[in-house]
Amino acid sequence: MSFEKIKRSEDYSKWYNDLVINAGLAEHSAVRGCMVIKPYGYAIWEKMQSQLDKMFKDTGHQNAYFPLFVPKSLFEAEEKNAEGFAKECAVVTHYRLKNDEENIGKLIVDPEAKLEEELVVRPTSEAVIWNTYKNWIESYRDLPILINQWANVVRWEMRTRLFLRTSEFLWQEGHTAHATKKEAIEEAETMLTVYADFAEQFMAIPVIKGLKTASERFAGAEETYCIEALMQDGKALQAGTSHFLGQNFAKAFDVQYTNNEGKREHVWATSWGVSTRLMGALVMTHSDDEGLVLPPNLAPIQVVVVPIYKGEEQLNQIKEEIQPIIKDLQNQGLSVKFDDRDTHKPGWKFAEYELKGVPIRLAVGKRDLENKTIELARRDTKTKETISINELATKVPKLLQDIQKSMYHKAKEYRDQQIKEVNSWEEFLVEIEKGGFLSAHWDGTSETEEKIKELTKATIRCIPLNNKKLSGKDVFSGKASDQRVLFARAY
Amino acid sequence: MSFEKIKRSEDYSKWYNDLVINAGLAEHSAVRGCMVIKPYGYAIWEKMQSQLDKMFKDTGHQNAYFPLFVPKSLFEAEEKNAEGFAKECAVVTHYRLKNDEENIGKLIVDPEAKLEEELVVRPTSEAVIWNTYKNWIESYRDLPILINQWANVVRWEMRTRLFLRTSEFLWQEGHTAHATKKEAIEEAETMLTVYADFAEQFMAIPVIKGLKTASERFAGAEETYCIEALMQDGKALQAGTSHFLGQNFAKAFDVQYTNNEGKREHVWATSWGVSTRLMGALVMTHSDDEGLVLPPNLAPIQVVVVPIYKGEEQLNQIKEEIQPIIKDLQNQGLSVKFDDRDTHKPGWKFAEYELKGVPIRLAVGKRDLENKTIELARRDTKTKETISINELATKVPKLLQDIQKSMYHKAKEYRDQQIKEVNSWEEFLVEIEKGGFLSAHWDGTSETEEKIKELTKATIRCIPLNNKKLSGKDVFSGKASDQRVLFARAY
Numbered sequence: 001m002s003f004e005k006i007k008r009s010e011d012y013s014k015w016y017n018d019l020v021i022n023a024g025l026a027e028h029s030a031v032r033g034c035m036v037i038k039p040y041g042y043a044i045w046e047k048m049q050s051q052l053d054k055m056f057k058d059t060g061h062q063n064a065y066f067p068l069f070v071p072k073s074l075f076e077a078e079e080k081n082a083e084g085f086a087k088e089c090a091v092v093t094h095y096r097l098k099n100d101e102e103n104i105g106k107l108i109v110d111p112e113a114k115l116e117e118e119l120v121v122r123p124t125s126e127a128v129i130w131n132t133y134k135n136w137i138e139s140y141r142d143l144p145i146l147i148n149q150w151a152n153v154v155r156w157e158m159r160t161r162l163f164l165r166t167s168e169f170l171w172q173e174g175h176t177a178h179a180t181k182k183e184a185i186e187e188a189e190t191m192l193t194v195y196a197d198f199a200e201q202f203m204a205i206p207v208i209k210g211l212k213t214a215s216e217r218f219a220g221a222e223e224t225y226c227i228e229a230l231m232q233d234g235k236a237l238q239a240g241t242s243h244f245l246g247q248n249f250a251k252a253f254d255v256q257y258t259n260n261e262g263k264r265e266h267v268w269a270t271s272w273g274v275s276t277r278l279m280g281a282l283v284m285t286h287s288d289d290e291g292l293v294l295p296p297n298l299a300p301i302q303v304v305v306v307p308i309y310k311g312e313e314q315l316n317q318i319k320e321e322i323q324p325i326i327k328d329l330q331n332q333g334l335s336v337k338f339d340d341r342d343t344h345k346p347g348w349k350f351a352e353y354e355l356k357g358v359p360i361r362l363a364v365g366k367r368d369l370e371n372k373t374i375e376l377a378r379r380d381t382k383t384k385e386t387i388s389i390n391e392l393a394t395k396v397p398k399l400l401q402d403i404q405k406s407m408y409h410k411a412k413e414y415r416d417q418q419i420k421e422v423n424s425w426e427e428f429l430v431e432i433e434k435g436g437f438l439s440a441h442w443d444g445t446s447e448t449e450e451k452i453k454e455l456t457k458a459t460i461r462c463i464p465l466n467n468k469k470l471s472g473k474d475v476f477s478g479k480a481s482d483q484r485v486l487f488a489r490a491y
Numbered sequence: 492m493s494f495e496k497i498k499r500s501e502d503y504s505k506w507y508n509d510l511v512i513n514a515g516l517a518e519h520s521a522v523r524g525c526m527v528i529k530p531y532g533y534a535i536w537e538k539m540q541s542q543l544d545k546m547f548k549d550t551g552h553q554n555a556y557f558p559l560f561v562p563k564s565l566f567e568a569e570e571k572n573a574e575g576f577a578k579e580c581a582v583v584t585h586y587r588l589k590n591d592e593e594n595i596g597k598l599i600v601d602p603e604a605k606l607e608e609e610l611v612v613r614p615t616s617e618a619v620i621w622n623t624y625k626n627w628i629e630s631y632r633d634l635p636i637l638i639n640q641w642a643n644v645v646r647w648e649m650r651t652r653l654f655l656r657t658s659e660f661l662w663q664e665g666h667t668a669h670a671t672k673k674e675a676i677e678e679a680e681t682m683l684t685v686y687a688d689f690a691e692q693f694m695a696i697p698v699i700k701g702l703k704t705a706s707e708r709f710a711g712a713e714e715t716y717c718i719e720a721l722m723q724d725g726k727a728l729q730a731g732t733s734h735f736l737g738q739n740f741a742k743a744f745d746v747q748y749t750n751n752e753g754k755r756e757h758v759w760a761t762s763w764g765v766s767t768r769l770m771g772a773l774v775m776t777h778s779d780d781e782g783l784v785l786p787p788n789l790a791p792i793q794v795v796v797v798p799i800y801k802g803e804e805q806l807n808q809i810k811e812e813i814q815p816i817i818k819d820l821q822n823q824g825l826s827v828k829f830d831d832r833d834t835h836k837p838g839w840k841f842a843e844y845e846l847k848g849v850p851i852r853l854a855v856g857k858r859d860l861e862n863k864t865i866e867l868a869r870r871d872t873k874t875k876e877t878i879s880i881n882e883l884a885t886k887v888p889k890l891l892q893d894i895q896k897s898m899y900h901k902a903k904e905y906r907d908q909q910i911k912e913v914n915s916w917e918e919f920l921v922e923i924e925k926g927g928f929l930s931a932h933w934d935g936t937s938e939t940e941e942k943i944k945e946l947t948k949a950t951i952r953c954i955p956l957n958n959k960k961l962s963g964k965d966v967f968s969g970k971a972s973d974q975r976v977l978f979a980r981a982y
Binding site for chain 2: 027029030031034035036037038039042043045046062063064065066067068069070071072074075076079082086087088089090091092093094095096097098099105106107109118119120121128131132135141147151152154156168170343
């Protein structure tokens with residue numbers, strides 16, 4: 001680890017970028033705006049996938065796979081959606097390369113292999129999926145369709161940041177079709193709850209469930225539900241969205257079903273997604289100046305054991321004592337690593353696992369063996385204690401649960417402190433510089449929202465679900481308002 | 492199920508295509524050459540993925556993710572590889588669409604958003620990965636690198652067939668880097684064994700492990716190992732490949748490491764992959780005129796229970812008796828479905844689960860309940876027996892294992908019969924029309940191989956590993972040969 005660590009207080013943005021790279025989560029690739037997700041980062045993503053996939057299946061969804069490419073004519077069909085994504089589409093225009101005769105060993109695009117119709121690399125799959133659903137839906141008996149897809153998508157970005165904004169990213173996208181509006185809205189809300197539960201129970205990130213304003217909605221949605229999290233620098237991050245799409249796509253692709261009275265009706269739709277962006281939220285919510293701090297529920301390595309030894313014999317004594325306990329922990333479903341590499345000193349290993357955010361580090365040396373003790377270090381609190389080796393198999397699983405909860409509560413305490421009621425424009429201008437969510441009255445117009453964004457870079461992150469209606473005056477325009485909404489600067 | 496079933500003997504190709512569609516595995520999409528993998532098909536693929544992923548991790552590999560796009564200049568770097576794939580590359584040339592001013596509501600490619608360098612949609616990822624490994628490898632301590640990626644790839648195909656040959660397909664690609672040639676060859680061989688074990692133990696497909704001839708090798712490989720399977724129509728199918736890449740990519744991307752004597756050397760490489768093509772192999776190895784026959788180890792539903800009842804009361808009696816047993820089977824890790832839909836008759840359900848290849852079907856009616864019996868039907872042999880309900884929890888798991896083995900042995904028996912020694916060109920011409928593998932002497936030249944292919948459409952599928960050396964005369968040229976190789980027509 002021959003790099004210099006930067007502190008969050010010095011440059012939060014550089015701290016984040018350095019940490020993602022130094023902890024081995026991801027790096028920039030030779031392809032503009034695309035990242036390489038490295039094994040350690042991918043292992044965290046796999047844990048996220050596996051849990052989300054289980055939650056999707058538990059709520060009745062199945063996985064499927066739809067094409068990467070969307071023919072331009074399909075892409076155009078739902079106009080708002082097309083308009084929303086047109087400016088960031090990678091477009092395939094040719095299907096062959098050929099030798100460059102003027103430049104031996106080089107290839108050029110073969111002009112004779114031009115596609116009759118260009119293909120858009122999917123920025124999202126509504127178009128290609130609804131064009132497919134059209135053939136799957138005939139009567140109410142074919143509904144609901146509850147499908148999820150794990151896939152890569154491409155949205156061309158000019159300014160990219162690892163995990164937070166990349167031209168290609170990995171995500172899941174749910175696409176459901178329903179007979180009634182009510183059922184579709186319930187689905188969108190159910191999936192929002194799944195996302196919120198996942199964020200809070202697995203990522204240990206408190207989130208606010210809410211609705212987006214019209215101008216922040218997904219292109220083509222009637223209503224966008226979201227979960228909003230708060231990063232350590234006071235900026236908000238949209239961690240997941242669930243859209244009630246109304247009948248927009250059903251109308252664009254003419255997807256109708258025969259209801260149980262024999263009448264033809266357009267189908268109602270939802271879509272919902274979370275992406276590798278969650279990795280950025282995970283890093284920025286919990287990590288510290290020493291490195292990552294991973295919640296046990298998503299840590300690829302939950303416990304690392306570092307033996308401190310001189311020579312084979314001592315190592316063997318340690319192994320003999322410790323390995324049965326490691327086995328026991330593994331049998332309990334924990335991920336435990338025993339790091340007896342002789343290429344690195346214990347101090348180096350300690351720093352490495354600190355950087356990598358391993359929740360519990362156990363160190364055991366000759367004297368520990370004599371005393372039947374082991375040193376246990378907790379990554380989140382940086383506390384150490386010496387415990388009896390005999391206690392390990394019961395204490396460690398319990399402690400991992402405690403760490404998981406404690407990380408959530410710490411993050412929630414911070415987030416709660418950062419929600420401030422603001423009642424005047426002067427106050428707004430002062431508080432927005434400090435970061436956090438500002439709870440302020442809004443007159444409900446896109447004009448005011450836009451103006452506030454221009455002046456402060458703050459956007460309305462959401463109108464919290466179950467928001468209290470109470471009359472007041474818009475913090476900027478002074479016009480009548482019937483509720484407070486949450487403003488923040490955001491990633 | 493309002494479609495007409497075609498028999499294998501009538502038109503094998505149409506039988507396959509109809510079955511893939513009618514059983515709900517996949518269908519053609521609006522995108523030329525790209526398929527939609529439907530939930531039932533995807534559920535089988537997920538089972539394959541999950542098992543393969545475990546086998547890769549058990550052999551020390553980690554997953555990671557690399558970009559979808561390969562800049563043309565990187566793609567060109569390893570010339571043989573580039574040449575091999577250039578003719579089937581989808582190429583991204585632009586990154587934006589804009590409104591078509593002459594055609595309201597339509598979009599056109601924005602000519603101002605032309606990329607300076609075109610991006611190839613990955614047909615395989617060696618180029619982008621080796622360009623990345625270059626930065627990861629400094630000394631022998633950084634080796635080996637053992638990485639796998641689950642991804643979609645695109646190879647433009649003119650004639651496509653569901654699963655067997657599609658322009659976009661899903662696969663995994665392993666990419667490893669080693670300090671020595673020996674280690675790289677061992678890796679390529681290890682992964683071939685993983686593939687063979689997976690095919691035989693999970694897919695119940697017997698395979699022959701072998702080496703490809705020079706002309707059938709992966710573009711850029713020094714040696715391509717393969718597993719070859721035989722379909723019911725006598726055509727061979729390459730089910731997986733593992734490549735020893737020598738130092739070709741290391742040299743193309745200048746990837747060197749410092750060995751333990753301080754000298755710089757080029758790294759040695761392998762790559763290996765299997766794809767959704769395996770789905771085609773699975774269907775074509777086992778299925779019959781009634782539908783799919785799935786091996787229990789990969790069946791999304793292993794056991795289906797169909798209640799035969801009149802009215803709520805009978806259904807409830809059946810439920811009361813059967814549900815504890817279903818629970819028991821599920822607790823043993825089996826996937827059991829209870830289908831009490833009242834929208835379909837039992838006979839319809841029987842046909843549906845037959846079509847979908849569910850290994851065991853249980854049917855239980857009023858009289859069964861009185862007798863404490865249940866009817867058990869086996870999909871692979873189409874045999875039925877009546878057994879005691881009390882035996883279910885022990886008999887069913889055991890039977891699933893038997894079915895798995897029995898399917899493998901049946902396929903192996905067929906395959907073994909279809910390997911024929913052929914000793915003259917006349918015999919070759921007769922036998923190749925009957926299908927199967929022809930074991931024949933080959934003089935080792937690409938010229939003869941090419942000639943035989945032109946005349947018969949048969950290719951050398953592989954030189955079996957541990958092939959016996961024995962002198963003879965080439966079946967076509969009559970020139971000296973030191974071994975027999977396997978010829979076949981292939982998918």
